[in-house]
Amino acid sequence: MFDAIIIGAGACGLMCAVQAGFLGKKVLILEKNNKPGAKILISGGGRCNYTNLNNSALNFISENAHFCKSAFSQWTVNDTISFFETYGIYGKEKTLGQLFPETNSAKDIVNVFTGLCNDLGQEIRCDADVKLVQLTEDGSFSIAYERNGKSSVVETKRLVVASGGLPVQKMGATDFGLKVARQFGLRIAATAPALVPLTVTGKEADWFANLSGNSIFCRVSNEQISFEENILFTHWGLSGPAILQISSYWHPGEWITIDLLPGQNIAELLEEERRQNGKKLFLTFLSGLYTKKVAESFGKYLPVDKNIASLSKIDIQQAERFIHQFKVKPAGDKGYDRAEVMRGGVATEELSSKTLEAKKVPGLFFGGECVDVTGWLGGYNFQWAWASGYVIANNI
Ligand SMILES: Cc1cc2nc3c(=O)[nH]c(=O)nc-3n(C[C@H](O)[C@H](O)[C@H](O)COP(=O)(O)OP(=O)(O)OC[C@H]3O[C@@H](n4cnc5c(N)ncnc54)[C@H](O)[C@@H]3O)c2cc1C
Structure with a gap:
């Protein structure tokens, strides 16, 4: 028939x-x-x-x-x-x-x-x-x-x-x-699940959870590929288009690197700011690049209470590493119920x-x-x- x-x-x-x-x-x-x-x-x-x-x-x-x-x-x-x-x-x-x-x-x-x-x-x-x-x-x-x-x-x-x-x-x-x-x-x-959010556990988990709901335009990379789109913090880790994209290339145990300011150079921006307005607080400067909540959260890793003129060479190197090479080792993914594809x-x-x-x-x-x-x-x-x-x- x-x-x-x-x-x-x-x-x-x-x-x-x-x-x-x-x-x-x-x-x-x-x-x-x-x-x-x-x-x-x-x-x-x-x-x-x-x-x-x-x-x-x-x-x-x-x-x-x-x-x-x-x-x-x-x-x-x-x-x-x-x-x-x-x-x-x-x-x-x-x-x-x-x-x-x-x-x-x-x-x-x-x-x-x-x-x-x-x-x-x-x-x-x-x-x-x-x-x-x-x-x-x-x-x-x-x-x-x-x-x-x-x-x-x-x-x-x-x-x-x-x-x-x-x-x-x-x-x-x-x-x-x-x-x-x-x-x-x-x-x-x-x-394996693909186009799927990634989870973060361990001692960094609270930092991610605290930022839940905030998104940042980033470049997310691993050894194979990079994607430039938003990442979204969630109470269990990371989501958003750039994370979903990289998840398809991610295997358990691997690290991903996130550039939190793609296409710009934080050291150059700080140098420029130092010349023009060195008294500005590092936190105020960061709040111009990110939401206030995100900028404040960077205080866990960066000396945000200093003014820009007083940032040392080491502080600037630390900022470069943190902002351009933020490393995350996801604990896992959210599984097939949250994946868009296999x-x-x-x-x-x-x-x-x-x-x-x-x-x-x-x-x-x-x-x-x-x-x-x-x-x-x-x-x-x-x-x-x-x-x-x-x-x-x-x-x-
Ligand atoms: C939340 C979500 C959002 C998505 N958004 C997009 C998007 O915007 N753009 C995009 O390109 N892709 C998107 N995708 C992916 C896209 O939906 C899939 O890649 C696509 O549907 C695959 O088509 P398919 O025909 O192979 O399978 P499906 O569309 O999954 O169809 C398979 C069908 O087979 C049926 N079936 C399974 N087993 C049996 C059985 N034993 N007997 C009878 N029937 C059976 C199922 O019920 C199902 O209806 C999304 C996926 C999800 C989960």
């Missing part, structure tokens, strides 16, 4: 169903939630940052940095933009290339897909929790699912696993995609980059977050979900 069955009515599964419909292929989506697109609806604070104008393979983390290139050449950011424009959604750029619907409504994005699925006759079967996938003797996939307390089985020659990653269980997240991959002997690249997933060498079909299992496709392609914060993960859904639709 169906040309393919898709597990998961998320970003990837919905795009796949619609694109398959344009090609005249009939699909069935099985979705365990009671509605499609649950994560799209909460994304970007309910506004859905649906792509990024700067999208390139450089904005993705994967064991194979080149893997995503084929999908992104088949479905570009312009394709995403014009697809949504066709259905009345115009994008507006917020910052750093991040595109949101002009209406600020993630619901509009989901409505495009539900409307199209309806028009194209693609069935989205909600409340259908897929429990088991098995290969039958004739090479079909037998898919067992539970729906309203009843078990059912459907068969298909082409199965699309678009069941997402592990973040946010209450939104329907499962490890189902990883389980299916393992069952068919496909390797999984190590998974790092790792079905290993890329197991899939054709051109079709996303499993090399060892003809007819089995993986797309979206369950594949080892993890985007930065800023609409990149949806761009991957749309692109991978499109690619699969062309090959089922």
Whole structure:
């Protein structure tokens, strides 16, 4: 009856169903939630940052940095933009290339897909929790699912696993995609929460907690990469876009370095101030760069009660180190319930980059977050979900 069955009515599964419909292929989506697109609806604070104008393979983390290139050449950011424009959604750029619907409504994005699925006759079967996938003797996939307390089985020659990653269980997240991959002997690249806040414990914890709610524009770095965006202090550690970004590159036990005044040089600024207004208190000077609360908190590490003219060479060196090379060794991360995405997933060498079909299992496709392609914060993960859904639709 169906040309393919898709597990998961998320970003990837919905795009796949619609694109398959344009090609005249009939699909069935099985979705365990009671509605499609649950994560799209909460994304970007309910506004859905649906792509990024700067999208390139450089904005993705994967064991194979080149893997995503084929999908992104088949479905570009312009394709995403014009697809949504066709259905009345115009994008507006917020910052750093991040595109949101002009209406600020993630619901509009989901409505495009539900409307199209309806028009194209693609069935989205909600409340259908897929429990088991098995290969039958004739090479079909037998898919067992539970729906309203009843078990059912459907068969298909082409199965699309678009069941997402592990973040946010209450939104329907499962490890189902990883389980299916393992069952068919496909390797999984190590998974971990990504785009996730980081925790700070130990003797510094109170200092961070005391600053809860304050944010600072910073450059956050580790040995691999730097991000310049805000960090946000919280009562358990650090969050904010720059921290979420670096978290995707962070491993337990590693340090991160924070430049609290990127693009400026504190020693030069102090020297300038000393010449013009040496009597100024160091605290007053810092309050011009940060909120008063943040400036006061620096008193734990810097002689903020001195006036600038009386700062010694050592004081200035200490200020340079503190402000430009603030080191943090996070205790951990806030886990999958606070992560926006999962790092790792079905290993890329197991899939054709051109079709996303499993090399060892003809007819089995993986797309979206369950594949080892993890985007930065800023609409990149949806761009991957749309692109991978499109690619699969062309090959089922
Ligand atoms: C709070 C939050 C905000 C985010 N904001 C953004 C943003 O603004 N921009 C951006 O690019 N990315 C954002 N992301 C990431 C983005 O939502 C995901 O990368 C994207 O949704 C992945 O799409 P997907 O189709 O692979 O998986 P999903 O969208 O997670 O869809 C998978 C679907 O499969 C279903 N499923 C799972 N297991 C089964 C099963 N056994 N049987 C049946 N169905 C099953 C799930 O219920 C789910 O509906 C955000 C994530 C979170 C958590």
